[in-house]
Amino acid sequence: MVDDRKLDVLRAIVEDYVATEEPVGSKALVERHGLGVSPATVRNDMAALEDEGYIHQPHTSAGRVPTDKGYRLFVDKLATLKPMSVAERRAIATLLDGAVDLDDVVQRSVRLLSQLTRQVAIVQYPTLSRSTVRHIELVSLTPTRVMVILILSTGRVEQRLVELDAPVVDTDLAELRVAVNQTSAGVQIAAAAAALADLPDGVRPEQADSARAIVGVLTEAMSDHRSDERVAVGGTANLARYGDFDTAVRPLLEALEEHVVLLKLLGESGTDALTVRIGHEGPYSELAATSVVATGYGPQEFHLGSLGVVGPTRMDYPGSMAAVRAVARYVSRILDEGNQ
Amino acid sequence: MVDDRKLDVLRAIVEDYVATEEPVGSKALVERHGLGVSPATVRNDMAALEDEGYIHQPHTSAGRVPTDKGYRLFVDKLATLKPMSVAERRAIATLLDGAVDLDDVVQRSVRLLSQLTRQVAIVQYPTLSRSTVRHIELVSLTPTRVMVILILSTGRVEQRLVELDAPVVDTDLAELRVAVNQTSAGVQIAAAAAALADLPDGVRPEQADSARAIVGVLTEAMSDHRSDERVAVGGTANLARYGDFDTAVRPLLEALEEHVVLLKLLGESGTDALTVRIGHEGPYSELAATSVVATGYGPQEFHLGSLGVVGPTRMDYPGSMAAVRAVARYVSRILDEGNQ
DNA sequence: TCTGGCACTCGGATAATCGGAGTGCCAACT
DNA sequence: AGTTGGCACTCCGATTATCCGAGTGCCAGA
Numbered sequence: 001m002v003d004d005r006k007l008d009v010l011r012a013i014v015e016d017y018v019a020t021e022e023p024v025g026s027k028a029l030v031e032r033h034g035l036g037v038s039p040a041t042v043r044n045d046m047a048a049l050e051d052e053g054y055i056h057q058p059h060t061s062a063g064r065v066p067t068d069k070g071y072r073l074f075v076d077k078l079a080t081l082k083p084m085s086v087a088e089r090r091a092i093a094t095l096l097d098g099a100v101d102l103d104d105v106v107q108r109s110v111r112l113l114s115q116l117t118r119q120v121a122i123v124q125y126p127t128l129s130r131s132t133v134r135h136i137e138l139v140s141l142t143p144t145r146v147m148v149i150l151i152l153s154t155g156r157v158e159q160r161l162v163e164l165d166a167p168v169v170d171t172d173l174a175e176l177r178v179a180v181n182q183t184s185a186g187v188q189i190a191a192a193a194a195a196l197a198d199l200p201d202g203v204r205p206e207q208a209d210s211a212r213a214i215v216g217v218l219t220e221a222m223s224d225h226r227s228d229e230r231v232a233v234g235g236t237a238n239l240a241r242y243g244d245f246d247t248a249v250r251p252l253l254e255a256l257e258e259h260v261v262l263l264k265l266l267g268e269s270g271t272d273a274l275t276v277r278i279g280h281e282g283p284y285s286e287l288a289a290t291s292v293v294a295t296g297y298g299p300q301e302f303h304l305g306s307l308g309v310v311g312p313t314r315m316d317y318p319g320s321m322a323a324v325r326a327v328a329r330y331v332s333r334i335l336d337e338g339n340q
Numbered sequence: 341m342v343d344d345r346k347l348d349v350l351r352a353i354v355e356d357y358v359a360t361e362e363p364v365g366s367k368a369l370v371e372r373h374g375l376g377v378s379p380a381t382v383r384n385d386m387a388a389l390e391d392e393g394y395i396h397q398p399h400t401s402a403g404r405v406p407t408d409k410g411y412r413l414f415v416d417k418l419a420t421l422k423p424m425s426v427a428e429r430r431a432i433a434t435l436l437d438g439a440v441d442l443d444d445v446v447q448r449s450v451r452l453l454s455q456l457t458r459q460v461a462i463v464q465y466p467t468l469s470r471s472t473v474r475h476i477e478l479v480s481l482t483p484t485r486v487m488v489i490l491i492l493s494t495g496r497v498e499q500r501l502v503e504l505d506a507p508v509v510d511t512d513l514a515e516l517r518v519a520v521n522q523t524s525a526g527v528q529i530a531a532a533a534a535a536l537a538d539l540p541d542g543v544r545p546e547q548a549d550s551a552r553a554i555v556g557v558l559t560e561a562m563s564d565h566r567s568d569e570r571v572a573v574g575g576t577a578n579l580a581r582y583g584d585f586d587t588a589v590r591p592l593l594e595a596l597e598e599h600v601v602l603l604k605l606l607g608e609s610g611t612d613a614l615t616v617r618i619g620h621e622g623p624y625s626e627l628a629a630t631s632v633v634a635t636g637y638g639p640q641e642f643h644l645g646s647l648g649v650v651g652p653t654r655m656d657y658p659g660s661m662a663a664v665r666a667v668a669r670y671v672s673r674i675l676d677e678g679n680q
Numbered sequence: 681t682c683t684g685g686c687a688c689t690c691g692g693a694t695a696a697t698c699g700g701a702g703t704g705c706c707a708a709c710t
Numbered sequence: 711a712g713t714t715g716g717c718a719c720t721c722c723g724a725t726t727a728t729c730c731g732a733g734t735g736c737c738a739g740a
Contacts, residue, residue: 023733025732025733025734026733026734027732027733028732028733037682037683038682038683038684039683039684039733040682040683040684040685041681041682041683043733043734043735044681044682044735046734047734047735057733057734058691059689059690059691060688060689060690060691060733060734060735061688061689061690061691061731061732061733061734062690062691062732062733062734063732063733063734100500100564101499101500134481135479135481135487137477137479137489139475139477139491141474141475141491147475147491147497149477149489149497151479151481151487151499155501157489157497157499159441159491159497160440160441161495224440234597235597236576236593236596236597237590237593237594237596237597239593240585240589240590240593240594245580245585249580250577250580253576253577253579253580254577254580256576256577257574257575257576257577363702365701365702365703366702366703367701367702368701368702377713377714378713378714378715379702379714379715380713380714380715380716381712381713381714383702383703383704384712384713386703387703387704397702397703398722399720399721399722400702400703400704400719400720400721400722401700401701401702401703401719401720401721401722402701402702402703402721402722403701403702403703
């Protein structure tokens with residue numbers, strides 16, 4: 001029995017509560033929003049909404065506060081994404097276009113997102129696992145020391161140092177370079193790692209040892225998903241605006257240190273849809289007072305990572321959702337450009 | 341007129357206050373520390389110490405609290421570095437030895453330092469400006485696209501993508517590679533950037549344009565001191581233990597977002613000595629309630645960056661100082677190893 | 681179904697009270 | 711001269727009591 005006016009009331013409650021951070025009563029509601037009915041009517045609706053579990057009364061004779069379920073309904077049925085202003089769009093464009101490399105894109109995104117939403121922003125570094133090998137470079141630093149550089153399609157560059165047991169001459173290294181590139185260029189890294197494993201058997205015996213060493217670090221670098229688990233965090237200072245320190249700030253502050261936790265929060269579901277996780281809906285009971293607005297990013301439905309914001313359940317969902325989506329789109333576009 | 345016993349009293353006050361976070365009175369002092377005198381005597385000493393400005397009384401009929409000046413005296417005259425336990429030493433060694441690359445060293449250091457001190461840790465990334473060029477690699481991705489890779493003596497690798505106006509063939513690229521390496525290998529990057537500027541004039545005319553483009557991004561990368569200004573921060577969750585949110589936590593939280601501020605806190609003085617900045621001694625009045633324990637690091641007096649911890653003025657100086665120094669030494673050693 | 685009226689509730693802000701830790705000072709002692 | 715015990719005094723902070731008003735639920739009338 002949730003008719004249109006009740007929904008309006010719920011919307012008004014959510015908006016007011018988000019703005020004032022205080023339980024909202026029937027009278028104030030009617031005044032601030034132009035609902036064309038009397039406080040008494042609103043009270044009746046409120047009672048009904050409370051029966052359904054959408055709002056909650058901290059104590060008798062206090063105003064109402066939305067429950068997680070109420071926020072959920074608000075987000076699902078009532079929230080239209082707040083359109084980004086021209087200034088905001090331009091800020092996104094100019095800031096992100098100025099990025100010089102992949103890490104820079106991530107760092108700028110985090111900063112941007114936290115400034116736009118005035119909340120804590122989290123951006124996952126693009127995963128390696130789905131990218132392909134663009135090029136492998138072998139640089140001899142000394143006769144027994146080779147710098148192995150792995151360039152991926154996402155623009156990420158991984159480098160490793162290899163110590164060889166025996167010196168290797170430049171021409172041999174050149175041959176090896178050709179060989180590794182032939183086997184792996186354009187191939188997804190998982191497949192490339194597998195293909196490379198057989199390579200040392202195919203080269204001249206006197207090169208086999210060096211090849212083995214080099215292939216070793218290469219496959220290690222390819223299967224090293226360390227960077228899959230890396231995230232950038234920004235806007236922590238926004239936590240200072242939170243009201244309740246012990247229930248809201250402290251657990252979140254602790255979670256922010258644990259990148260694994262953050263990844264789970266973002267939801268590595270692999271989908272690129274904009275998702276909103278409200279309070280207890282999330283995976284951690286300590287974070288029952290916080291919500292997450294997140295989405296995947298990556299060129300054309302090709303999921304490379306996730307980004308989003310974390311804040312109190314009482315947060316500006318329409319604004320956050322719009323900002324998250326806008327930034328994700330822009331990041332996706334940039335990653336696409338670097339990848340033709 | 342600060343005799344030995346008064347110093348003992350000061351030490352006792354600092355230690356107690358750091359431990360309990362509450363103003364300490366004469367009676368409690370005598371009980372907890374084995375000073376062989378009566379409370380009345382201690383009171384006299386306290387009055388004297390207060391006259392000199394080393395301690396302060398929040399209000400009549402309250403215990404005493406050290407002032408910044410008191411902490412200063414404590415650190416200068418009274419603090420002996422708390423030796424690291426064997427377990428701690430081993431933790432440092434194993435954690436840092438496991439690092440795979442430079443960024444990893446920095447990130448692990450931050451984590452380590454914050455865990456050892458249970459405070460907010462800050463580690464500056466090693467500066468580029470004092471390192472030398474180890475090698476420059478040019479990789480042709482497509483005929484008009486070249487990946488420029490700059491390998492520095494510290495182990496840092498910078499990469500940039502260059503779009504050329506005209507295609508370049510591999511042999512030309514190889515020539516260029518030799519040329520840029522001859523001019524810059526082993527040279528400090530500032531000098532290398534200068535030397536490279538003239539290079540395009542010396543090559544064959546048909547290569548000049550490509551050379552110009554490549555040298556352009558190289559010098560840009562060399563003079564890009566962005567990474568000089570990068571810092572890693574960890575242990576923010578430790579802020580949760582702070583007592584006073586508004587005067588201590590909030591300003592610090594804000595400062596932690598501003599990496600420039602952090603660098604100033606660490607004090608880019610260029611010296612490698614262990615320095616302690618107490619409260620108002622620091623450069624920011626908003627951070628009057630926080631102290632910084634920092635030191636430079638780098639192989640053999642060769643300053644590459646700074647690291648340290650930030651905390652409330654009421655902090656465990658001996659412990660923090662010892663931890664900071666221990667980590668700095670270990671990091672220096674590791675950087676040295678990678679650099680023979 | 682909505683509205684105005686009305687008695688009632690209860691949290692939080694304000695004021696009042698009280699205990700105790702801590703001080704400063706002084707006279708006596710070593 | 712330095713140290714000590716005694717003592718009156720201060721003042722914070724915790725505890726309790728008081729009070730105001732926003733907000734509610736319910737009911738009778740439109």
